[in-house]
Amino acid sequence: MHDIYNFVSGPLVWVSFILFIGGCLYRLISMAALAKEKDPVVYEYMSLRFALRSIFHWIIPFGSENMKMHPVFTIVTFAFHICLIFVPLFLFAHMILIKESWNISWWFLSDSTADIMTLIVVGSCIYFFVRRITQPEVKFLTSISDYLILAVVAAPFVTGFWTYHQFAGYKIVGIIHILSGEIMLVAIPFTRLSHMIFFAFTRGYMGSEFGAIRHAKDW
Secondary structure, three states: OHHHHHHHOOHHHHHHHHHHHHHHHHHHHHHHHHHHHHOOOOOOOOOHHHHHHHHHHHHOOOOOHHHHHOHHHHHHHHHHHHHHHHHHHHOHHHHHHHHHHHOOOOOOOOHHHHHHHHHHHHHHHHHHHHHHHHOHHHHOOOOHHHHHHHHHHHHHHHHHHHHHOOOOOHHHHHHHHHHHHHHHHHHHHHOHHHHHHHHHHHHHHHHHHHHHHOOOOOO
16 A cells, blocks of 8 residues: 555656646647637737736626626536535645645645635535536536546545545545545546636637627626
């Protein structure tokens, strides 16, 4: 087990980061080229003003009309994304590893706060799952990959919570935690999770088209 831990927490970490960074660069470059091919003038009407206006409205809770129409979904979605980003980046246990590896550190969450935010992520995943099987318009558009993505996102948080609180079998679960985190990292550029890297660009494109060309709001 010790050898497995050293492998997943050592070489496999570097492999996952290389695939993540390389995958992100590949997707961004290929998407930029595809956009140019499909719409040769796409970059000519890109507007920083309208792009930022659109991004701003879509990152503010209830900034769009659609968000106002679905208040519960909006609250859960924003809570989910905030916790999904903040917990891995500002968890004290992760900070220790970063400090030991690269001798750098930054502000971190208290353990109790991280626990609450972890449970919010897990609870949100359950909410999204139930929503996909109960709401007809969402169920119609749902495929097996959507459930797999939910599992990939939830796994690092469930196993991390399990390991931190040292429930039964926590040493094995700790290895699964590291592995699931690496799987999620690699999955980001190559699955629907890629909206994490494309959001600013797609929203900027939509904002520019609606604002600069159609002279209308995109929310």
